[in-house]
Amino acid sequence: MKNTGDKTISIAGTQLSPQTLLQPTESIQQLLETAALYLHIPFCHTRCYYCDFNTYAGILPLREAYVRALLTEIELAGQMARTTAGEKRRSRSIFFGGGTPSLLSVAQISRLLNACFSSFAVDKDAEITLEANPGTLTQEQLFGLREAGINRLSMGAQSFSASLLQKLGRIHSPEEIVQAVSYARAAGFTSINIDLMFGLPDQTMQDWRETLERALELGLAHFSLYSLIIEEGTPFYSWTQSGKIKPGDEDLCADMYEYADELLQKAGYINYEISNWSLPGQHSRHNLTYWQNLPYIGMGAGAYSSFAGKRFSNELSPHEYIKMLKARRLPAVESEDIAPEQAMAETAFLALRTAAGLHLPTFEQRFAKTFAQFVGDRLRMVEEAGLLEHEDGWLRLSKRGRLLGNEVFMRLLPDE
């Protein structure tokens, strides 16, 4: 993917960069003691043709049993995650993802949130996001969600072209996106994200321009832009194999990314991570947890966790998941220890994907080793080739490095 190089923008005459905006306000040791909470809601009305998430159509009657199972998992996970002093684990963010969490009732969301509040020490100003499908939202529901404590909405808008939405198998229209945003605003939501997709079969640059222009007119706090990846097992995959659809052209896809980045930056948005742009101060705290390689606990069918030096994932099937929780068993089915060298490589890899890059003093505080000691001379060639740049204690990919990121990433892991 292409990207523009200079990420510094000027607001009210002050130069702001992702580095200054994303500088943690707490020490890394404090942040490592927290856990972001992710709750997976695996229900959808229908399956979009490109989707390979762990989500199912046709199991809506399972919702209440699933919510009860999730309530049990939250309680068990809260006990598992207690601090060495036996206190509740602090959490700075909660994220309801899916699937389509907006298919749960407000009362169900509220019960799940209250369970998080009683099993974890959730910050008073925690970021609490709910993913929603524009076609499933009502005004009343949004008032209820806001009152229940949801303070950030993330909507899968994907496109403002009615025909592309149809080709993707989405259930909403462009007008429903605009309506959902206006309902959300009326309900008091100020932190709203929409996801948009590019590199779609048959999508032209003109389609993409129009989508971005209509998206910008909404004046939202945040945009996530993703290029379509055709995953095995999806209808899009078989249609590509049979020639029914043609994947988006790679060069066009890179141009679309570059166009979007320029347009959004001109409008005052900061590209703080490869796929994410926000107005200053409106970046997603929860998503940054992943890029900063901080602990998170995923709950629900198929959810992933990275906590206490281990990575684990839950049972995928909602039916099996419910059975396990009925028996009050934690539903993790796979688990691996994260070796220190692997944790260092992953921390560097994830940070280099952000516009801010890797903060070297924080790396040293975290691992009691400098980045230079960890990496030795493995990055010498890519540094000499101009793929990396240093600035005030930060290491980040240069403009050229962003195009050739894999050359850098593959050198981070120590040789066997």
Ligand code: SF4
């Ligand atoms: S709404 Fe989202 S989670 Fe559900 S099928 Fe479509 S892309 Fe997948």
